[in-house]
Amino acid sequence: MHPAQLPPRRALPWRLNEPHSTMPIHWFPGHMHATKKALVKRLPDIDVVIELLDARLPGSSANPLLAELVDLAGGKPALKVLNKQDLADPERTALWLAHYQAQPGTQALALDASDAAPARKLVAACRALVPLRGGMVKPVRVLICGIPNVGKSTLMNTLNGQRVAKTGDEPGITKTQQKIALAPDFYLVDTPGLLWPRIVVAESGYHLAASGGIGRNAYDEEEVALALLARVREAYGERLRARYKLDDFSAATDEGLLADIARKRGGLRAGGQVNLQKAAEIAINDFRSGAWGRISLETPQEFMQWLACGEALESERQAKALARPLRRGKTITPMGGAGDMDEGAPPV
Numbered sequence: 001m002h003p004a005q006l007p008p009r010r011a012l013p014w015r016l017n018e019p020h021s022t023m024p025i026h027w028f029p030g031h032m033h034a035t036k037k038a039l040v041k042r043l044p045d046i047d048v049v050i051e052l053l054d055a056r057l058p059g060s061s062a063n064p065l066l067a068e069l070v071d072l073a074g075g076k077p078a079l080k081v082l083n084k085q086d087l088a089d090p091e092r093t094a095l096w097l098a099h100y101q102a103q104p105g106t107q108a109l110a111l112d113a114s115d116a117a118p119a120r121k122l123v124a125a126c127r128a129l130v131p132l133r134g135g136m137v138k139p140v141r142v143l144i145c146g147i148p149n150v151g152k153s154t155l156m157n158t159l160n161g162q163r164v165a166k167t168g169d170e171p172g173i174t175k176t177q178q179k180i181a182l183a184p185d186f187y188l189v190d191t192p193g194l195l196w197p198r199i200v201v202a203e204s205g206y207h208l209a210a211s212g213g214i215g216r217n218a219y220d221e222e223e224v225a226l227a228l229l230a231r232v233r234e235a236y237g238e239r240l241r242a243r244y245k246l247d248d249f250s251a252a253t254d255e256g257l258l259a260d261i262a263r264k265r266g267g268l269r270a271g272g273q274v275n276l277q278k279a280a281e282i283a284i285n286d287f288r289s290g291a292w293g294r295i296s297l298e299t300p301q302e303f304m305q306w307l308a309c310g311e312a313l314e315s316e317r318q319a320k321a322l323a324r325p326l327r328r329g330k331t332i333t334p335m336g337g338a339g340d341m342d343e344g345a346p347p348v
């Protein structure tokens with residue numbers, strides 16, 4: 001679908017949706033070739049793929065490269081785990097769960113670190129996806145994936161405490177990969193972090209940065225805070241008003257709102273000039289810590305619309321890149337990054 005066919009969206013203040021604008025977030029997926037190869041090798045022997053998502057941004061925290069690799073392996077039953085649900089809006093989490101449950105071969109559940117027994121839920125959901133597997137001859141083999149900061153280590157530590165058996169070294173599983181038995185006939189294999197070469201959904205870059213999924217040095221906090229406030233004020237404006245004891249800000253721009261937060265939170269420089277950087281840090285930290293209450297930055301419907309728009313722009317970008325004579329030694333990858341992923345993908 002071409003972006004022109006999509007319903008109009010709220011004008012964003014940071015030039016994000018202009019097709020050729022530069023998003024001020026630098027995405028460095030690093031050297032992913034070895035990880036990708038290891039995953040491709042592993043997938044044929046996997047029955048279910050668990051993807052840990054951030055319940056505040058399920059669409060943006062899903063890994064498109066993982067989806068592509070799973071498709072290449074012929075598809076696998078999937079369990080979408082909306083993690084950190086304690087920070088997410090329960091109504092929106094319910095919409096996402098329904099969205100995933102409606103997809104063939106997919107189960108979904110919401111989880112957070114306060115759950116003392118996640119193993120039971122994960123095992124039951126995975127078994128439901130592959131009812132013909134189970135027992136010592138055909139154990140259920142499950143792979144768990146998730147982007148950085150989604151809470152995978154925390155979950156794995158809890159699961160480790162609940163494992164039924166110690167699993168020894170096994171060929172094909174590197175030291176960076178853990179394998180734990182959650183039942184005598186149920187194995188969970190952890191994967192090293194795999195990132196994708198390019199963020200095609202502009203909103204996702206901001207949501208990932210705001211939630212802590214992108215390293216601090218890779219984005220401009222003011223830009224991210226403005227994007228965050230633009231999102232949050234739509235559905236949760238009252239929370240912001242209450243948190244910072246603001247007057248009605250419905251007519252204020254996002255910059256004006258950030259400046260108001262600066263004034264209320266001692267973000268003033270000598271001479272009375274507002275310190276937007278300080279206000280940005282406060283806003284981002286408050287969002288991350290849940291000080292604004294339980295907030296989700298996206299609904300399935302919104303995300304699908306952004307995705308259609310991002311993919312249309314990405315197709316245009318790829319078509320233009322293909323029309324240009326290729327530089328020596330460079331190739332166009334299916335994900336749109338110029339060059340092999342080992343060479344480091346271009347920033348967003």
Ligand code: G4P
Binds near residue numbers: 086087111152
């Ligand atoms: P990762 O392996 O996927 O990178 O994530 P990790 O488990 O290290 O968790 C990243 C941060 O998210 C940690 O906070 C962790 O405590 C927090 N976290 C994990 N699961 C949940 C959850 O269900 N709910 C909430 N609210 N937070 C969760 P941190 O501040 O980076 O570290 P720490 O100070 O807690 O150690």
